[in-house]
Amino acid sequence: MASIDSSLEPILARYGRAPSALLQILRDAQEAFDWISPEVRSAVAHALDIPATQIDCLTQFYAHLYDEPCGRYRVLFSDNITDRMADAPALMARMLDQFGLEPGEVSSDGLLSIATTSCTGMCDQGPALLVNNRAVTRLTPERIDALCALIRARTPLDAWPSEFFEVNDNIRRADMLLGAACASGEAIRAALARGRDGMFAEMKKSNLRGRGGAGFTTAVKWEACRDAPGEARYVICNADEGEPGTFKDRVLLQSYAGRVFEGMAIAGYVTGAKKGFLYLRGEYSYLRAPLEAKLAEMRRENLLGDAICGDPGFSFDIEIHMGAGAYICGEETALIESLEGKAGKPRIRPPFPATHGYLGQPTVVNNVETLCKATEIAIQGGVFYAGQGTQQSTGTKILSVSGDCERPGLYEYPFGVSIAQVLEDCGAENAFAVQIGGAAGCCLAPHEFDRRIAFEDVPTAGAFMVFGQGRDMFETALNFANFFEHESCGFCTPCRVGTAVIARMMNKIDAGHGARYELNELNRLDVLLRTSSHCGLGQNATMALRDMMQKFAPAFERRLSLKDFEPGFDLDAALAEARALTGRDDAAAHLGADS
Amino acid sequence: MSEILAQLMLDGHKIAFEPGQTILQAALAAGVYIPHLCAHPEFEPHGSCKLCTVVVNGRNGSACTIKAMPGQDVLSDTPELNLRRRTLLQMLFAEGNHFCPGCEKSGNCQLQALAYDLEMFDPHFAQFFPAREADGTHPEAFLDFNRCIMCELCVRASRDVDGKNVFALAGRGRDTHIIVNSPSGKLGDSTFSIHDKAGQVCPVGAILPKEVGFVRPIGERLYDHDTIAEVALREDATWREGEK
Incomplete structure (x- = not known):
C-alpha cells in the first residue's frame, strides 16, 4: 500500500x-x-x-481498535441486558445467518465481521448496533435485512438511509435542566458577573454533588484544583458514558451541548484552567461533528477562546478526545491515562486528579450532567439550587429509564423521588426488579420500591433498568458477569482474575453444572473483589450479583444440580481435538454415548 | 507546640516511620513483614498484586502505596486478611501455568515461597490453562510467559533503570500479557541483556538465565533455608544500608 x-x-x-x-x-x-x-x-x-x-x-487494550483485519464493515451488536431483552441475540443470529458467519469471524471476501460489544447507550431505542463506530438504532428483522443488503452492495455508510442513524432524545419528564430554556452565553455571563470568588461561593452554597455516581462535592474538587500548585490547570468533561443502561449524557451532548461547554468554561473560570477536554466515548462518534460545530460557533460568539466576553483575564478553549471501547475509561484516572494516549488503567489514588491529573497538573474531572448543573447555579444562584431536592442531595437528577416499561427515555426529578413514582411515570406498574446505577449498581426488589433516589438512600449515576414479571434475573446476573470479565482492565489481581472466575462459575451454572458450592464461592469472591480491588470497577463488579443472589434466589437455585458439587470439566468436549485430528465423529468416538 | 510523633500502630504494636515512607516500607524497616509480590524496594510502588492489602483505620488499601501517617491503626497479620491473600495467590496460580516441580525457579520463586508461607495447599480454582508462548530466542535468557504474574517489575526495570523499554504490558483483562519491544517481537531481537536490571528482578520464573539449570539442587535454595519474610526483611535492610 x-x-x-x-x-x-x-x-x-x-x-x-x-x-x-x-x-x-x-x-x-x-x-x-x-x-x-x-x-x-x-x-x-x-x-x-x-x-x-x-x-x-x-x-490490544481498546476493544474498537483492530490489529487484524475485521472487514470493511465492522458490525457490533450492543450486548446490554436491555438489548438482549429486546431480542438482540435473535437479530444478530439472523444477520450471521445471512452471511453464513460465526460471531467475530471475518467473511472470506473481507467484507464484514459481526460481533458483540458492551452497552452502546441506546437502551431507550434498542436493540442497537454499531457499524464502523456509527450507531444504528431500533433494530427489527426488516432493518437487519436492509442492512445486509446495503453491506452486500458495498454502499458507503454516508449513503445509508439517514433514519437508520436517527437517535431520539426521548425526554419524558423535564425539570430544572431539561425544561429550562437558556440563551447561548447566559451562564458564562452570569458567572462573569459574579466574579471568580463569587461564582465559587455560589457553587459552595449549592452543595452540588457529582452526577457520575460517587457524589463528591463539586465545589471541594474545584477548590482543590484552584489552590494546588501547578504550571497549568485542566478541566475534563467525562463523557465516557459506559455504564450499561445509562444514556442521559448522550442526550445532553446532543441537545444541550452549549450548557455542557459553558459549564466547562465556568469550571475553567473558577479554577484558573485555560484548557478543557471533552472525553467522548467512541460509541458516540456520531456526536463529534455537531459538537465540533458547536465549539466553532461558541468561539465565534467569543464564549470560548481568548478574552471571553471581553474579559482579558479569561481564556478557555475545549478539545474533543475520543474513546475507543473501554468501560474502564469512565474511571477518572483511567480516563486521564487514555487522554494522555495510553491504555486506560487507573492510577494509584491519592494523589487525586484535583492536584495531580492530566500531565501531572491540577485537573478537575466532572460528569457531563454535573457541568450542566454548574450553569444552573451560575444563572440562579446556589441558594435557589440548594432549595431543590433533599438535604444531602440538592437539585435534580436525570434518570435513564429503559427495559420493560411503556415509555423509556429521560426522566428528570428533584432528588428524593421514590422508585415507585418513577415506575408509575414510565409505565411499569408491574415491575419485578429494578437495576439502579447500571451493571455496577444495586438491584431492588418490589418491597424496596418505596426507597428514594438520593445519595442518602439509593445513589445513582442515572441508569434505571426495569425488569417485568417473568424476567429471569439470573440472565441479567450472567450478562453482567460476562460484561465485567470483558471490561476489567487487568491491572490488579482480584479484578483481573476474579471477574474471570466469576464469569466461569456463572456460565457453569448456566450450563446446568452449578451446585450450592458455586453460590458459596460467588459470595466469597464478592467480598474479595469489594475489599481488595484497585478501583471502583472491581469494587462494584459484584454489587448487582450479590443483590440478585439474595433477593432473587430462586432464579439461581432452580438451575443448580442437587449434588454438592459437579465438575465443570467436560471430558467428552475435551476429546474434540482428538476427534478432529483423527477425522472421527462416530458414536464410539464419544464418551458416555451408550450410557 | 508539641511535635506529632512519626508512629503508627501495626497489628497492635507501635512502629516508628520516616516521613515519606509507605506503610510497607515502614513495616519492613521495623522488622515486620507484610506479604507482597509487585513491590520492590528499588522501585516506585505499583499496587497491582494486592497481596499487601491491609486495613487502615477501617478501610482497605495497599500497604505499598499508602503513605505512613501518625494515627494510623493498621491491621495486616489477621486470619481474615491472610485468607484473602491466600485466595489471591490461588488466583495467580489458576490464571497462569505454574508447574513448580519442573521449574528451574523452584525454591527461589517468590510466588511459591509466599504460597508456602501463607499455607496455600492447592490452587482451589479451576485452572485457566492459558495458551502462552515461551521465547527461547535470546542467547542469555528464556522468556516463559506461562509463569508471568503481571507485576511489571521487568517493565519498570527496563524503562526506569536500564533505559531500554524492552518490555511492556499489553492486552486487557485476563488477556493481559508482556510484549517485547523488537522488530520481531522476540527477545533475541531486542537490546535485552541478562545483566540488565530487568534480567534480575523477576519474582517468578518468567525470565530465566540460560545455561545455569539446577546448579543448586532443589532443597538447598534460597527459600528452602529461609522463609520469604526473613529474606524480604534481610534484602530490605541491605537496600536501606546501601541507600545511606
Whole structure:
C-alpha cells in the first residue's frame, strides 16, 4: 500500500505528531485503513518516534481498535441486558445467518465481521448496533435485512438511509435542566458577573454533588484544583458514558451541548484552567461533528477562546478526545491515562486528579450532567439550587429509564423521588426488579420500591433498568458477569482474575453444572473483589450479583444440580481435538454415548 | 507546640516511620513483614498484586502505596486478611501455568515461597490453562510467559533503570500479557541483556538465565533455608544500608 504515508500524513499533522495523541491518531488511521496493519503500525511508530510496543499496548487494550483485519464493515451488536431483552441475540443470529458467519469471524471476501460489544447507550431505542463506530438504532428483522443488503452492495455508510442513524432524545419528564430554556452565553455571563470568588461561593452554597455516581462535592474538587500548585490547570468533561443502561449524557451532548461547554468554561473560570477536554466515548462518534460545530460557533460568539466576553483575564478553549471501547475509561484516572494516549488503567489514588491529573497538573474531572448543573447555579444562584431536592442531595437528577416499561427515555426529578413514582411515570406498574446505577449498581426488589433516589438512600449515576414479571434475573446476573470479565482492565489481581472466575462459575451454572458450592464461592469472591480491588470497577463488579443472589434466589437455585458439587470439566468436549485430528465423529468416538 | 510523633500502630504494636515512607516500607524497616509480590524496594510502588492489602483505620488499601501517617491503626497479620491473600495467590496460580516441580525457579520463586508461607495447599480454582508462548530466542535468557504474574517489575526495570523499554504490558483483562519491544517481537531481537536490571528482578520464573539449570539442587535454595519474610526483611535492610 503505497498510499499509507500520504493518507497518514494529514492525520499526523492534525495532532501535531504528539505521542500523547496516539489514541486519536490510531482511531483516525483505522477510519482510513479499516485496521492497524503492521505497515500502519510501523509508520506511526516511526513518525512519532515511539516504540511500536506502545501502539500494541493500545490496539490490544481498546476493544474498537483492530490489529487484524475485521472487514470493511465492522458490525457490533450492543450486548446490554436491555438489548438482549429486546431480542438482540435473535437479530444478530439472523444477520450471521445471512452471511453464513460465526460471531467475530471475518467473511472470506473481507467484507464484514459481526460481533458483540458492551452497552452502546441506546437502551431507550434498542436493540442497537454499531457499524464502523456509527450507531444504528431500533433494530427489527426488516432493518437487519436492509442492512445486509446495503453491506452486500458495498454502499458507503454516508449513503445509508439517514433514519437508520436517527437517535431520539426521548425526554419524558423535564425539570430544572431539561425544561429550562437558556440563551447561548447566559451562564458564562452570569458567572462573569459574579466574579471568580463569587461564582465559587455560589457553587459552595449549592452543595452540588457529582452526577457520575460517587457524589463528591463539586465545589471541594474545584477548590482543590484552584489552590494546588501547578504550571497549568485542566478541566475534563467525562463523557465516557459506559455504564450499561445509562444514556442521559448522550442526550445532553446532543441537545444541550452549549450548557455542557459553558459549564466547562465556568469550571475553567473558577479554577484558573485555560484548557478543557471533552472525553467522548467512541460509541458516540456520531456526536463529534455537531459538537465540533458547536465549539466553532461558541468561539465565534467569543464564549470560548481568548478574552471571553471581553474579559482579558479569561481564556478557555475545549478539545474533543475520543474513546475507543473501554468501560474502564469512565474511571477518572483511567480516563486521564487514555487522554494522555495510553491504555486506560487507573492510577494509584491519592494523589487525586484535583492536584495531580492530566500531565501531572491540577485537573478537575466532572460528569457531563454535573457541568450542566454548574450553569444552573451560575444563572440562579446556589441558594435557589440548594432549595431543590433533599438535604444531602440538592437539585435534580436525570434518570435513564429503559427495559420493560411503556415509555423509556429521560426522566428528570428533584432528588428524593421514590422508585415507585418513577415506575408509575414510565409505565411499569408491574415491575419485578429494578437495576439502579447500571451493571455496577444495586438491584431492588418490589418491597424496596418505596426507597428514594438520593445519595442518602439509593445513589445513582442515572441508569434505571426495569425488569417485568417473568424476567429471569439470573440472565441479567450472567450478562453482567460476562460484561465485567470483558471490561476489567487487568491491572490488579482480584479484578483481573476474579471477574474471570466469576464469569466461569456463572456460565457453569448456566450450563446446568452449578451446585450450592458455586453460590458459596460467588459470595466469597464478592467480598474479595469489594475489599481488595484497585478501583471502583472491581469494587462494584459484584454489587448487582450479590443483590440478585439474595433477593432473587430462586432464579439461581432452580438451575443448580442437587449434588454438592459437579465438575465443570467436560471430558467428552475435551476429546474434540482428538476427534478432529483423527477425522472421527462416530458414536464410539464419544464418551458416555451408550450410557 | 508539641511535635506529632512519626508512629503508627501495626497489628497492635507501635512502629516508628520516616516521613515519606509507605506503610510497607515502614513495616519492613521495623522488622515486620507484610506479604507482597509487585513491590520492590528499588522501585516506585505499583499496587497491582494486592497481596499487601491491609486495613487502615477501617478501610482497605495497599500497604505499598499508602503513605505512613501518625494515627494510623493498621491491621495486616489477621486470619481474615491472610485468607484473602491466600485466595489471591490461588488466583495467580489458576490464571497462569505454574508447574513448580519442573521449574528451574523452584525454591527461589517468590510466588511459591509466599504460597508456602501463607499455607496455600492447592490452587482451589479451576485452572485457566492459558495458551502462552515461551521465547527461547535470546542467547542469555528464556522468556516463559506461562509463569508471568503481571507485576511489571521487568517493565519498570527496563524503562526506569536500564533505559531500554524492552518490555511492556499489553492486552486487557485476563488477556493481559508482556510484549517485547523488537522488530520481531522476540527477545533475541531486542537490546535485552541478562545483566540488565530487568534480567534480575523477576519474582517468578518468567525470565530465566540460560545455561545455569539446577546448579543448586532443589532443597538447598534460597527459600528452602529461609522463609520469604526473613529474606524480604534481610534484602530490605541491605537496600536501606546501601541507600545511606
